[in-house]
Amino acid sequence: MLCAWSPNWAIDNWRRRNPPPEKTTEPTPPAAPSAAAPEAAPFALVEAARGARRLCAVDEAAAALGLFPGQKAADAAALVPDLATAEAEPEADARALAALVDWCVRFSPAVAADPPDGLFLDVSGLSHLWGGERALLADFRRRLAANGLTVRCAIADTAGAAWALARHGDGAAICPEGEQGQALSRLPPGALRLEADAAAQLERLGLRTIGQVARLPRGELGRRFGAETLRRLDQALGKAPEALSFRRPPSPFAERLAFAEPISALEDLSRVCADITAALCARLAAAGRGARRFELAYHRLDGKPLTAEVGLAVVARETLRIVRLFSPKLEHLDPGFGIESATLCAYEVEPLVEHQAGLETHIGEAAGDLAPLVDRLTNRLGPERVWTSRPVESHVPERAVTRAGPLAPLPAESWDRARPRPVRLFRRPEPIEAVALIPDDPPVQFRWRGRLHRVRLAEGPERIGAEWWKAAIEDVSAAHIRDYYRVEDEAGGRFWIFRAGLYEAGTPAKWWLHGLFP
Numbered sequence: 001m002l003c004a005w006s007p008n009w010a011i012d013n014w015r016r017r018n019p020p021p022e023k024t025t026e027p028t029p030p031a032a033p034s035a036a037a038p039e040a041a042p043f044a045l046v047e048a049a050r051g052a053r054r055l056c057a058v059d060e061a062a063a064a065l066g067l068f069p070g071q072k073a074a075d076a077a078a079l080v081p082d083l084a085t086a087e088a089e090p091e092a093d094a095r096a097l098a099a100l101v102d103w104c105v106r107f108s109p110a111v112a113a114d115p116p117d118g119l120f121l122d123v124s125g126l127s128h129l130w131g132g133e134r135a136l137l138a139d140f141r142r143r144l145a146a147n148g149l150t151v152r153c154a155i156a157d158t159a160g161a162a163w164a165l166a167r168h169g170d171g172a173a174i175c176p177e178g179e180q181g182q183a184l185s186r187l188p189p190g191a192l193r194l195e196a197d198a199a200a201q202l203e204r205l206g207l208r209t210i211g212q213v214a215r216l217p218r219g220e221l222g223r224r225f226g227a228e229t230l231r232r233l234d235q236a237l238g239k240a241p242e243a244l245s246f247r248r249p250p251s252p253f254a255e256r257l258a259f260a261e262p263i264s265a266l267e268d269l270s271r272v273c274a275d276i277t278a279a280l281c282a283r284l285a286a287a288g289r290g291a292r293r294f295e296l297a298y299h300r301l302d303g304k305p306l307t308a309e310v311g312l313a314v315v316a317r318e319t320l321r322i323v324r325l326f327s328p329k330l331e332h333l334d335p336g337f338g339i340e341s342a343t344l345c346a347y348e349v350e351p352l353v354e355h356q357a358g359l360e361t362h363i364g365e366a367a368g369d370l371a372p373l374v375d376r377l378t379n380r381l382g383p384e385r386v387w388t389s390r391p392v393e394s395h396v397p398e399r400a401v402t403r404a405g406p407l408a409p410l411p412a413e414s415w416d417r418a419r420p421r422p423v424r425l426f427r428r429p430e431p432i433e434a435v436a437l438i439p440d441d442p443p444v445q446f447r448w449r450g451r452l453h454r455v456r457l458a459e460g461p462e463r464i465g466a467e468w469w470k471a472a473i474e475d476v477s478a479a480h481i482r483d484y485y486r487v488e489d490e491a492g493g494r495f496w497i498f499r500a501g502l503y504e505a506g507t508p509a510k511w512w513l514h515g516l517f518p
Contacts, residue, residue: 262338422515
């Protein structure tokens with residue numbers, strides 16, 4: 001696990017959002033030979049906290065003068081009159097941290113934010129791509145430094161140990177496997193991510209290091225300082241699990257390609273897409289698995305990732321089929337000054353058993369198979385625009401059909417075939433004017449959309465009540481009862497109409513047209 005921490009995160013991001021004005025080209029008089037170059041003025045960010053204006057971040061110059069976060073702004077101005085201040089922007093810092101998490105996908109597909117100024121990367125099994133953990137750590141630090149971010153990093157078996165070494169170690173530590181206990185033994189108790197009061201109490205009792213805390217009897221330590229102290233200690237030493245909230249779900253199936261020189265041509269992007277897809281599909285085939293979703297990311301020189309995502313209707317791992325889905329999306333990517341690496345991750349991975357449909361067809365691509373067509377339509381039009389209707393078990397007709405995936409399996413029978421339903425069911429029943437001779441008889445004629453229809457044949461009624469068990473008992477009403485009729489007019493048109501509610505004295509019946517039969 002790699003942990004990165006930026007002690008001046010708010011300061012660095014403020015300076016990136018507010019770069020200094022460009023220098024003018026006008027000549028300036030040279031300084032006197034004996035004059036010393038002026039040092040940069042100390043700088044701090046200020047926010048309102050606990051009923052006063054306080055410093056929330058200070059740079060190195062301000063810290064060297066004794067200023068610290070949490071100090072009142074008035075006191076800081078009295079101590080350092082030339083202190084430069086600006087308003088803190090925590091929302092912008094949070095957005096910057098989320099963007100940094102996305103940027104770190106070039107190093108690991110599993111990245112978790114550690115607000116407000118840190119993050120975790122799961123680099124298990126990835127260090128060989130950089131030539132070792134030390135080379136990975138050096139490349140990570142170099143890239144962040146080039147973007148104006150000062151960071152302290154550490155790699156350890158556990159997230160707790162990496163967090164402690166990054167914040168309280170030398171800032172570039174790599175803990176050997178299984179030796180986190182020895183590496184943490186000399187660090188202060190606050191490195192265990194304890195509450196400030198608990199850490200201060202441990203130090204007041206003479207427990208200056210984690211090693212001293214770990215040697216105490218667990219029963220006494222838990223009774224005196226609580227279960228949280230034991231949990232954090234066990235997590236750091238690897239004796240208890242810790243769940244991190246990754247911004248992207250970690251996938252064990254991922255591939256990465258790095259280039260000796262940046263690329264930008266569309267032909268090169270397509271070739272890289274084919275190569276990295278073939279490598280990932282080979283891994284999926286070796287594991288007997290396929291995936292429903294693939295995400296391809298091209299990483300530009302300026303740090304911005306260009307992502308393209310495709311989804312499949314059924315689990316698959318055919319390289320050519322996946323590359324064809326990515327190809328139209330590559331045309332809209334802007335490579336900028338060049339792309340230096342690419343990553344491909346597979347999600348929704350499931351077991352996939354190969355089958356051969358015929359000697360003349362490829363595996364999984366039988367003649368008449370709709371999956372490739374559905375995939376092209378879905379990725380071009382959007383998943384919400386490609387669907388099919390599926391029956392649902394419900395007494396209410398408009399609730400008996402729902403949208404489902406185009407290749408979703410058919411459910412069990414949801415209504416009696418002896419009671420057919422119209423092929424075209426209106427989304428909302430349309431009102432009609434109908435005339436019936438007696439209350440429970442079908443209408444002899446009705447007017448729909450301004451046209452009069454005389455009924456020649458009729459069948460019914462089929463009484464359908466409301467699903468009263470899904471609502472409060474006080475909402476149940478006889479007005480929700482429907483009597484449906486299948487009628488045919490003199491022109492041969494067949495309709496599905498219903499009367500809402502029961503006949504009551506002085507209350508006219510309301511008739512509705514709900515669907516059409518072929």
